[in-house]
Amino acid sequence: MAAVRRRKSPKTDAVEHAAKALDKTAELEVKYINSFKGRGVFAKAHFHKGDFVVEYRGELINSEESQRRRRTYHVKCTVFMFDFHWQERTWCIDAAREDGSLGRLVNDDNNHPNCKMKKVISEGKPHLCLFALRDINVGEEITYDYGGTDWPWRKKVGGPLTVTGSSDADISSTKDQDPDRSSCSQKQVGGPSTVTRSKISRTKDQDPDRSSCSQKQGSDELGLHLPKKNVGMNQSVVNYMDSDESQCSSTCPANFDKTSETELSLSEQDQECVPLLRRTKSIQVNNQIHSDSDELVDPSSADSGEEYIPKTSEDYSDGTDTSEVLEPVDQRESMLRSLNCVSLAELNNGSSMNVVDRGRSPSRKGSKSGMAHKRPYLSSVPCPKTQTTSGQSPEQSGRGDTGTPLENSTLDLEKNLLDSNSHPLDSVAGGSLSIPAVSKKENGSRIYNKKQYCLYCKLGVVKMARHLERAHQNKPEVAQAVSFPKGSKERRMHLEHLRNRGNFAHNIDVLNSGVGNLVPRKQPKQDCQAKNFLHCIYCHGFFTKKVLWRHMTICKFKPGVSQKPGKTRVQALCAFAAPPPPGVKVEFWKLLSNMIQDEVYSAVKSDVCIMEFGEHLYNRLGHDVGKHEYILQKLRELGRLLVCSRKTTPLKTIQDHVRPVNFMHVVEAVKRVAGYDSETNAYKRPSLALKIGHSLTKISMLVESRANVQTDYSAAKDARTFRRVYETRWNELISAASLRTLQESKWNAPLLLPFTKDVQTLHSYLDMQQRHSYSKLSTETSPPGMDTAGKGYFDRSHLVQPTASRRGVKNAPLCIFVSKSNRP
Numbered sequence: 001m002a003a004v005r006r007r008k009s010p011k012t013d014a015v016e017h018a019a020k021a022l023d024k025t026a027e028l029e030v031k032y033i034n035s036f037k038g039r040g041v042f043a044k045a046h047f048h049k050g051d052f053v054v055e056y057r058g059e060l061i062n063s064e065e066s067q068r069r070r071r072t073y074h075v076k077c078t079v080f081m082f083d084f085h086w087q088e089r090t091w092c093i094d095a096a097r098e099d100g101s102l103g104r105l106v107n108d109d110n111n112h113p114n115c116k117m118k119k120v121i122s123e124g125k126p127h128l129c130l131f132a133l134r135d136i137n138v139g140e141e142i143t144y145d146y147g148g149t150d151w152p153w154r155k156k157v158g159g160p161l162t163v164t165g166s167s168d169a170d171i172s173s174t175k176d177q178d179p180d181r182s183s184c185s186q187k188q189v190g191g192p193s194t195v196t197r198s199k200i201s202r203t204k205d206q207d208p209d210r211s212s213c214s215q216k217q218g219s220d221e222l223g224l225h226l227p228k229k230n231v232g233m234n235q236s237v238v239n240y241m242d243s244d245e246s247q248c249s250s251t252c253p254a255n256f257d258k259t260s261e262t263e264l265s266l267s268e269q270d271q272e273c274v275p276l277l278r279r280t281k282s283i284q285v286n287n288q289i290h291s292d293s294d295e296l297v298d299p300s301s302a303d304s305g306e307e308y309i310p311k312t313s314e315d316y317s318d319g320t321d322t323s324e325v326l327e328p329v330d331q332r333e334s335m336l337r338s339l340n341c342v343s344l345a346e347l348n349n350g351s352s353m354n355v356v357d358r359g360r361s362p363s364r365k366g367s368k369s370g371m372a373h374k375r376p377y378l379s380s381v382p383c384p385k386t387q388t389t390s391g392q393s394p395e396q397s398g399r400g401d402t403g404t405p406l407e408n409s410t411l412d413l414e415k416n417l418l419d420s421n422s423h424p425l426d427s428v429a430g431g432s433l434s435i436p437a438v439s440k441k442e443n444g445s446r447i448y449n450k451k452q453y454c455l456y457c458k459l460g461v462v463k464m465a466r467h468l469e470r471a472h473q474n475k476p477e478v479a480q481a482v483s484f485p486k487g488s489k490e491r492r493m494h495l496e497h498l499r500n501r502g503n504f505a506h507n508i509d510v511l512n513s514g515v516g517n518l519v520p521r522k523q524p525k526q527d528c529q530a531k532n533f534l535h536c537i538y539c540h541g542f543f544t545k546k547v548l549w550r551h552m553t554i555c556k557f558k559p560g561v562s563q564k565p566g567k568t569r570v571q572a573l574c575a576f577a578a579p580p581p582p583g584v585k586v587e588f589w590k591l592l593s594n595m596i597q598d599e600v601y602s603a604v605k606s607d608v609c610i611m612e613f614g615e616h617l618y619n620r621l622g623h624d625v626g627k628h629e630y631i632l633q634k635l636r637e638l639g640r641l642l643v644c645s646r647k648t649t650p651l652k653t654i655q656d657h658v659r660p661v662n663f664m665h666v667v668e669a670v671k672r673v674a675g676y677d678s679e680t681n682a683y684k685r686p687s688l689a690l691k692i693g694h695s696l697t698k699i700s701m702l703v704e705s706r707a708n709v710q711t712d713y714s715a716a717k718d719a720r721t722f723r724r725v726y727e728t729r730w731n732e733l734i735s736a737a738s739l740r741t742l743q744e745s746k747w748n749a750p751l752l753l754p755f756t757k758d759v760q761t762l763h764s765y766l767d768m769q770q771r772h773s774y775s776k777l778s779t780e781t782s783p784p785g786m787d788t789a790g791k792g793y794f795d796r797s798h799l800v801q802p803t804a805s806r807r808g809v810k811n812a813p814l815c816i817f818v819s820k821s822n823r824p
């Protein structure tokens with residue numbers, strides 16, 4: 001009989017990774033999303049539902065220390081502190097230090113998370129680990145619900161979605177489908193300020209298990225302190241906490257640091273994986289993660305873990321995990337309800353046609369409870385293939401429960417859902433920007449369901465002209481538009497402009513928030529990335545860069561300018577048409593738009609430190625237009641480094657480059673970008689290596705000063721240490737060879753001698769020029785280079801060698817080498 005290799009259970013996997021402080025770097029990657037959201041973690045490989053994904057690694061501290069740090073930390077830092085309960089005490093994983101681990105970079109998604117945090121005990125120490133709530137496809141962002149309600153970014157992207165958009169009935173029906181998830185949605189909406197009592201009590205009534213949590217909400221919202229009765233529930237299911245209860249007695253140390261080595265018996269390795277505290281975060285969040293919220297780790301997981309970890313026995317033959325398979329149906333339902341879309345029943349009917357069965361396990365396919373074992377399209381598309389109807393942000397959808405246009409579009413959406421393999425909120429929940437492709441029916445014909453966004457009420461509607469006429473006739477611009485006869489060109493133009501402006505406003509919101517679907521002027525055949533699109537400055541339409549060029553020449557809204565802008569200029573102009581991201585000066589943003597729009601430009605724009613450095617240079621030198629080119633050059637040098645580092649090293653941001661721990665990676669990247677040849681020990685671009693080094697030290701100073709302002713002294717120390725390492729090693733590793741290459745290139749440069757005749761011509765020309773200019777001046781004082789008689793002679797020090805000045809050497813005298821034989 002062939003031996004069947006048993007797959008590791010998710011728990012074992014988590015414990016092993018936690019013990020070694022290892023991330024699944026082969027399956028996960030960090031990507032910069034945008035300046036609002038920062039970085040995120042993305043799947044490089046497929047994760048099955050229930051799989052261990054990543055550990056939220058950091059320093060384990062007790063609540064006293066956590067409180068102390070909260071008081072001393074900059075507010076932006078506290079978002080990295082996750083409190084949780086363990087052995088009847090509150091603990092905290094402080095991941096404020098940028099230590100290269102992935103878990104700390106996983107972003108929040110309270111609507112559609114694909115992971116759930118759980119406690120796992122390894123070597124007597126709790127670890128916070130993320131497990132897949134559903135199958136996660138390659139390219140999807142890893143997310144989980146941070147809990148709480150008032151995270152600032154949620155407000156921006158429609159945080160109150162589940163609250164305002166759902167009714168009691170919604171919750172109850174959701175609950176009916178899946179009690180576990182209903183408790184989850186309850187958590188999502190669970191802020192006392194936003195959830196009505198009736199919602200809570202209703203859910204509570206219907207689910208006795210959860211009711212115990214709800215009762216505790218006053219003090220610890222959905223019970224981080226798990227009632228004892230839940231401890232041990234389904235212990236054999238996903239008993240992630242089975243080993244720890246006895247190890248740390250009820251007299252847990254008041255000072256964890258002191259006792260951690262003894263009572264928790266941390267191995268050396270464990271201690272290594274608990275990094276020291278450093279660093280601040282750049283986006284402001286409130287320090288909302290407290291023990292009184294339901295965040296992150298459900299206490300019931302302390303012993304059972306059954307709540308969020310789906311049934312894994314089928315998949316892993318582990319024999320221990322027998323929890324319920326959790327399907328995201330209820331999430332989908334609640335989302336769609338809040339979108340005022342199709343009902344669950346309708347979806348179910350529809351989805352039966354659209355289930356993508358990936359046939360992971362035969363037992364799954366044939367297993368009972370149909371719906372539960374069919375994967376709805378929600379989680380089945382690797383890269384969410386969004387449809388036009390999905391272009392609705394949750395915020396907008398919250399408002400979308402009234403008004404005819406949306407009702408019309410709802411029908412379209414319903415059709416669309418039934419006909420497609422995607423979910424309208426996939427891209428929104430996934431936290432990525434996308435340009436949805438044209439939707440097609442099964443027979444290949446097009447579905448006209450593209451949503452436009454109203455300039456006034458922000459609603460997404462399919463028939464914008466009708467919407468404007470019906471809902472906003474009182475607006476002067478609409479009134480003017482409809483004053484033209486129906487079918488007339490003027491009327492069409494006016495309405496089109498209003499429609500474009502509405503979409504433009506929507507796109508800007510989406511671009512700033514980093515989440516949602518962008519509305520292009522012309523829908524692409526396939527889903528596209530936002531970076532390939534730009535707004536037209538005339539009509540505000542959103543076009544691919546390629547098409548934009550052509551469009552600009554014929555744009556109806558272009559004022560009668562005869563000049564036809566060049567391709568790069570068009571792109572630059574249009575890139576600038578969008579307002580600068582928050583915190584970036586308009587003037588500096590304008591300057592950036594002069595850069596060639598290529599990969600390096602994208603890297604520059606996307607990196608916080610480069611932008612900060614650019615602003616710093618701009619503040620110092622920007623008043624002098626002559627220095628603008630220099631500023632752009634400096635930024636491009638760093639951009640080139642970043643592009644190279646991202647391809648060849650683990651460094652993803654310039655801030656990573658000024659960490660002492662990454663010094664050797666920086667050296668490697670700089671060598672590569674400057675074209676270092678190890679055989680000849682020479683560089684193709686030696687000055688680039690030197691300049692980059694110089695800029696990096698400057699950036700480390702900026703980082704240090706920012707850290708000092710934010711009272712993040714450890715980050716400041718990091719930056720200082722980087723400079724010390726730089727001072728000690730840079731010359732040996734980079735500068736020496738660069739300087740030698742430069743020197744050698746000078747030796748080998750051919751000495752070009754001008755003809756004597758040319759020199760004479762030049763001299764007489766300059767003489768003439770000087771005489772001419774000085775003759776205009778009073779002859780009372782003899783100008784330099786002239787004798788008192790005014791005959792004049794030529795003083796070479798007045799000549800400026802253009803190439804020298806281009807290299808930053810001001811007023812370098814013109815050096816003309818004249819061979820002996822050629823001398824006059």
Ligand SMILES: C[S@@+](CC[C@H](N)C(=O)[O-])C[C@H]1O[C@@H](n2cnc3c(N)ncnc32)[C@H](O)[C@@H]1O
Nearest residue numbers: 036037038039079104105106107108153283285
């Ligand atoms: C634990 S960090 C996550 C990693 C972070 N994106 C970064 O680049 O360092 C939490 C921070 O990420 C950002 N963030 C997390 N989830 C977000 C979301 N859904 N939308 C926007 N920003 C988010 C917030 O700025 C928050 O302060």
